Amino acid sequence: MNRLTAVTLQDGLTVETVMYPYGTLCISSQAGCRMACxxxxxGRKGLVRGLTAEEMLEQAQTEPKAKRITVSGIGEPLDNYEEVERFIRMSPLPVSVxxxxxxxxxxxxxxxLPHNGVMISLHGGSEEAHKKLVPKAPALSEIYAAISEAWKHMSVRSKKKIGLNYLPVEGINDSDEEIGLFAENAQRFPESSVHLLTLNKVQNSPFSPVSNERREEIFNFLREKGLNVRRANSFRRQEKGGCGTLWLKKYLD
Ligand code: SF4
Incomplete structure (x- = not known):
């Protein structure tokens, strides 16, 4: 079972960590998030503040058995870049973001940076679908341009640590056309992997995950396009598999 833990910071703010049974600890980089996905x-309550590298380390130390850290909890790491970079450099464990x-x-x-993986959440084939799910992110064209530029300077080993995240949401980005557009762009980065995520439905949210059958179709379609596709593992698909649950309870109840 996943272990979801609320960590109270010195000023009384609470963030959360999720420990997965396979040794990965998910921590937060901010209290709240401005991105409002x-x-x-x-992101429901907006951003309160970015966390310091020391506060990220404090979260990492709550689980002595963790083998690796992922900064995938509350917050957008690039909105708190300097502290996230400091944390990556000071962490005794490998860190992905x-x-x-x-x-x-x-x-x-x-x-x-000397990271253990960077997962880039794209969640759309078209700009329109991307805008619906990640409304405050730059356009997909800008994001792909930034990856392309970085790609020129990266080793094959580094490129293999990059993941392109796709979260299929019913009626928004799950059509053949959307998946086809995403696949075309992902093919530009053949060493990367595609991470097919599963939506953990949030209270009062109109967004629903696609059916298991549709997920399999999308998985197979992306594989047939030659992409190295991975599904979210079963622990991340559990109710307590996604960050934000405790945060939501404490601040919205
Ligand atoms: S998905 Fe990530 S970036 Fe978007 S609101 Fe949630 S924490 Fe922020």
Whole structure:
């Protein structure tokens, strides 16, 4: 079972961590988030503040058995870039990061750090679908341009650590056309992997995950396009598999 833990910071703010049974600890980079992705609990109340690298380390130390850290919880890491970079450099454990590429110029810097993986959340084939799900992110064309530029300077080993995240949401980005457009762009980065995520439905949200059958179709379609596709593992698909749940309870109840 996943272990969801609320961590109270010195000023009384609470963030949360999720420990997955396979040894990955998911931590937060901010208290709240300005990105307001409509399917996510963490952005519902806006941004309160960015966390310091020490506060990220404090979260990492709550689970002595963690083998690796992922900064994929509450917050957009590029909105708090300097502290996230400091944390990556000071962490005794390997660190991966999930980002919406909110600042494309900082994405290139992030890709050049000694990270253990950068997952870029795209969630749309067309600009329109991307805008619906990640409304405050730059246009997909800007994000792909930033990745392309960084790609020229990266080793094959580094490129293999990059993930392109796609979260299929019913009626928004799950059509053949959307998936086809996404596949075309993903094919530009053949060493990367595509991470097919599963939506953890949030209270009062109109967004629903696609059916298991449709998910399989999308998975197979992307594979047939030659992409290295991975599904979210079963632990991340559990009710407590996504960050934002405790945050939502404490601040919205
Ligand atoms: S999905 Fe990530 S970037 Fe979007 S609101 Fe949630 S925490 Fe922020």
């Amino acid at each position: 409509p399917f996510c609990a963490s 999930t980002t919406t590429a909110s600042h494309p110029e900082l994405l290139a810097k992030l890709l050049s």
